[in-house]
Amino acid sequence: MALTDQSTRIREGEELDAQVIDHYLKGHIPGLAGEPRVSQFPGGASNLTYLLEYPDQEFVLRRPPFGHKAKSAHDMGREYRILNQLRERFPYCPKAYVHCTDPAVIGAEFYVMERVNGIILRADLPAELNLDAERTGALCRSFIDKLVDLHNVDYQACGLGDLGKPEGYVQRQISGWSDRYEKALTPDAPAWEAVRSWLNDKLPADHPKSSIVHNDYRFDNVILDPHNPMQIIGVLDWELTTLGDPLMDLGNTLAYWIEADDPAPVQLMRRQPSNAPGMLSRREFVDYYAERSGIRIDNFDFYYTYGLFRLAGIVQQIYYRFYHGQTQDKRFAQFVHMNKLLEQMSLQVISKSTL
Known part of the structure; x- marks a missing residue:
């Protein structure tokens, strides 16, 4: 089994014209020679990601999904800019080469970046890595360290001070995701009324330290060195990145963090090996983050519940496209059930919360 992330055949309806792409890139990347082989990375449920293999160089092309897209989402220019301006102070960003704003080329904006060839962990740790509990724990802490490093980046020094508005970030996220959720609602989806009301009632103030917020920091957006899997060499998927409260980013990450003793459903x-022996629990994750960042976290329940609601909003936006026939990707058929489960998880957190 190949440990490095593999591309596959392009899904029906998501094809790219290799000749058109080749002509465009050769006009923008000096010294490019040969013809590209185009394939698609099967992971991800938002932007589409393709591998362009030239004889001597490999690139990754990112474009928005087909069908209905939420307003302001899938901004290729924003992601391209973040990669290039953040890379000097956070060297885990892949190098971005070109951003195409002309939809006539492939039917949408897109950008092309270097391919960082490495291991991306999916649902389970590959046995070939031979990671015992001690090494798995060290990898988990390294994963958290990179999030802390990102939150400590001086975004003004990167020229990214206009990327977002930190003031009022917490309130805007709660109201904004509530609005986006309502717009993506389908008749078979839950309303989330009790959770949304609780989040509004328990709103904390913005943390005084604002930071770059990745908004999608998970193990399957992290690349490990194929020669030393304990070493993180890349962080992907910067499309949702903004400026705001770092604890809200922590809540986003913990929404994906499923422990070994969580219920079967x-x-x-x-979608990541957070249940493996040696991985930190959610509580240990929060405590380690607090220790490394120097940030005191008293209201973990709020940030975790927010993360679950936001994840449900993302899931529902994707399911909306499937429900209305705007994508044929059969993976999305079950997303409404995931949404319902996320609501139940949130209600359980709230029922035990002391906030």
């Missing part, structure tokens, strides 16, 4: 949602 929750285990079905797991």
